Every structure is written in structure tokens, then in C-alpha cells.
Amino acid sequence: MGVQTNPMSNLQLELLKIYATDIPEQQLLDIKRMLAAYFAELIDRDITSLWEEKGWDDSTIETWKHERLRTPY
DSSP states (O other), X not given: OOOOOOSSOHHHHHHHHHTOSOOOHXXXXXXXXXXXXXXXXXXXXXXXXXXXXXXXXXXXXXHHHHOOOOOOO
């Protein structure tokens, strides 16, 4: 017998347990906004950490603006 994998993530399963019944559309929209804000905050923290770790500053962005990274054919 092979290993079974669940097609849903642990987050999806947890949300299914919490919200096993229908909720009003406005509550659903509010929850979607909260989740989006949460994940946006995580991304912001990761980018800030990477920015500091690499020692990037405004001049780094200026350099990137002028780079040509396309693959020559």
C-alpha cells in the first residue's frame, strides 16, 4: 500500500474544520482580507530581512533599473 498524500494543505484542512458551515458573504470577504493582510505582512518581513541581510539600499535599486538580464540569442 502506497503513501497517501492529502491534496489539501494543513491550512486548508484547519479552515475547513473551523468553517464547516456556511457563513454570510460579508464575513467570507472579511476573512479573505484578513488572510491576505497576514500573508502580505509575512512577505514584507521576509523582504525586509533579505534587504538588511544583503545590505541593499536605494543605490541597489538604481543599479537594478539599468541591468539587462535577458538571455542573448
